[in-house]
Amino acid sequence: MRQPVVDWTIDFDHFDPRWTENPFALWSELRGTCPVATSQRFEGGAYFPMRYQDIYDIAYDTEHFSSQRIVVREQKVPISGMPPLTSDPPVHTPARRLLLPPFAPKEVAKLEPRIREIVSSILDALEGREEIDAAAEFARDIPLLITTDMLGVDPSDAPLFRKWIQALGTDSVFSVEPALKAGIEIDEYFLHYMEERRANPGSDLISYLVHAEIDGQPLTQRHIIGTLTLIMAAGTETTWSSIGSSLWHLATHPEDQRRLVAEPELIPTAIEEFLRAYSAVTMAREVVEDTTVGGCPYSKGGQVLLSYSAANRDPEKFDNPDKVIIDRAHNPHAAFGLGRHRCLGSNLARLQLTIAVSEWLKRIPKFELAPGKSVVWSEGQLYGPKELWLKIK
């Protein structure tokens, strides 16, 4: 049980049930009082900026804000790198460049038939059901199966990935043990494949990384394992959370549901709006030198909860930000981050999200929240339903 929050401006807690249930109402209230909330619950003190401009400035200021710690924790733990996500410049630049080609729009577009096939086969298996947990039974397997494909590993390892992703994320915020234990298993798992792909390369990402070079030098084993861990973890729960949030929105807004069924050409615009309004990812930075952003001081050693979701709800940037407008034309959202750490998999995530929502609506054009069953939301730095029971009409 967490200590209840009395004053959110100086004691924010992104694990408080109020935040988990409806962060947007809370932030909207908070914005009126103060643009940057703080908290001493987290080692070194934590900051939660809510203005789009501040979040933009922090994302760009790699001199004062390091990416090496991407989770705001009660106790800081030793840094385990997942390059390039946890890299700062100058190391960041070549590590990222290496990964850009396989995730560029033209490469990702080639995966479209496979994504459609995965989504269709999941929907086939759900045919005839009256109630579906759209998070666990639909959304979750889509990015997991695409990821096992891209890594060239056995799709039946997807549950193993799911276990590790949970251990690295939500399970390890308050204690580092689950992450350390999972880390040992992950090392062993990927080392086996790396050795195999060195000898027998294929067209998968493990083969790509074991044969890649930066400045004429092969990557270290730690670098490769870190990057593979990143690919496994960063692209999966974020994508399934976004698919889940989109379906939750449509289940709770029948007028939007009807409109997207009638006007499927609107789906891409609606998807960008779902990404804005229900951004799955909150990142973190560590203050490495005292500085000021937007008139507010940030002290060395502090942890910054870098919420792209809060940026996307800033009324100074977006008209009527708490209203989901599925044909919103002016929508420069930051759901995939800002600056040099822009989500590497954004093109892939967007494609999966679009196909998942389109195919769902084709097969299941009418649905609502299943009566008597609650929706369970993820906690902390991830937003999205982890349990979403829908009644098919």
Add this chain to the structure above:
Amino acid sequence: MNDEHEPRYIISVNPDRCQGHSRCCMLAPELFDSDDLGYAHVRGEGIVPSELVDKAKLAVANCPEFAIIIKKV
């Protein structure tokens, strides 16, 4: 400068700002394309045909990195 009533527009992408969000390429594929790393550039000289002016402005408004420049010529 220009005798016509309709203003003409020219667009460009600032490569120092583009981070590869691909919003412009999705909103106005007639005007923008992306390279092998996923960074955007304008097609041709960046001259916007009059029927695509709205799309060009939409791309400018939706770029989260302020990377697209539009100029009246």
